[in-house]
Amino acid sequence: MIRAVARAIGRAFGLLVGAYFTYVAYRGSRLLVQPEVRPFLPEYAGAPATPGDLGLDYEVVRFTTDDGVTLTGWLVPAARDTRTAVIVLHGFSGHRLPELAAFVPWLHEHHHVLQFDFRGHGESDPGHITLGWRERRDVAAAVRFVEGRGLGPIALFGISMGASTAIVSAPDLPVAAVVADAPFAEIHHPVANRMREAGYPLAGAGARAIVVGAALRTRTRLRNPIDVVERIAPRPLLVISPGEDRLIDRSQSERLFRRAGQPKELYRVEGAGHAEAYAVDPEAYRSRVIGFLERHLG
Numbered sequence: 001m002i003r004a005v006a007r008a009i010g011r012a013f014g015l016l017v018g019a020y021f022t023y024v025a026y027r028g029s030r031l032l033v034q035p036e037v038r039p040f041l042p043e044y045a046g047a048p049a050t051p052g053d054l055g056l057d058y059e060v061v062r063f064t065t066d067d068g069v070t071l072t073g074w075l076v077p078a079a080r081d082t083r084t085a086v087i088v089l090h091g092f093s094g095h096r097l098p099e100l101a102a103f104v105p106w107l108h109e110h111h112h113v114l115q116f117d118f119r120g121h122g123e124s125d126p127g128h129i130t131l132g133w134r135e136r137r138d139v140a141a142a143v144r145f146v147e148g149r150g151l152g153p154i155a156l157f158g159i160s161m162g163a164s165t166a167i168v169s170a171p172d173l174p175v176a177a178v179v180a181d182a183p184f185a186e187i188h189h190p191v192a193n194r195m196r197e198a199g200y201p202l203a204g205a206g207a208r209a210i211v212v213g214a215a216l217r218t219r220t221r222l223r224n225p226i227d228v229v230e231r232i233a234p235r236p237l238l239v240i241s242p243g244e245d246r247l248i249d250r251s252q253s254e255r256l257f258r259r260a261g262q263p264k265e266l267y268r269v270e271g272a273g274h275a276e277a278y279a280v281d282p283e284a285y286r287s288r289v290i291g292f293l294e295r296h297l298g
Helices: 002-033 097-102 135-148 161-172 188-198 203-218 250-259 282-297
Strands: 059-064 070-076 085-089 112-116 154-159 177-181 237-242 264-269
Touching (some): 059 112, 059 135, 070 135, 135 154, 154 161, 154 282, 161 177, 264 282
Parallel strands (some): 085 112, 154 177
Antiparallel strands (some): 059 070, 070 112
């Protein structure tokens, strides 16, 4: 009798857990690939809406990926005589405006700068978000565009999802260097942290279920940066690791650094939250990034 009751309870518990993971995978994967993206507007009053608001020359550009998605961005010419270029990649559910205010003014002093919105973001065409897999096509189209303007060598400079996308894109592209600020090594990691923040139980397993659901929804193979980062070598990689990042733990960037081949650099920024390394010490950040690019782009 007791064994029968125990089996019945076990079956009921198994069904309950299965139903929970099915729900999490269904709802979470939809939110992951079709999130509510931020409108293409300045984040605060007085923030720049175009490079012109910062006194910079620029060109509005559009280019198309090999699967037919049109992307929109800006090309900001370098303030000095050079052909080197940096492609700036923004984060999940965002757009190019925050990086415009933070990074473009000092990057353009040394290099041409291309900013664009990933598919499904900002002013670019709609599309499912795949945390790097389809976005690799966006980066490839951006590299082709820059090369078509006669520019190069080219560096990729990404923040958060943009950093991880730079890592998964670079092995197959003719880029000379990669800067990755607050990248995730495994897609499920930030998903699990968001679930914990929202109070979901079994966040680790639930996040993996969401990633599987997202792959099924988009019919893609979502690729973890940790699986490909070593293929960036012999191109140099700079990994920037915010010390107090609660969305993407610093262990993620450090795992990527350990797996990467040479040459590579790790820049730890103590006291920085997610994507806040620049805000903690702008002068040190600029010096580290500019020095890295000068050494490897020329």
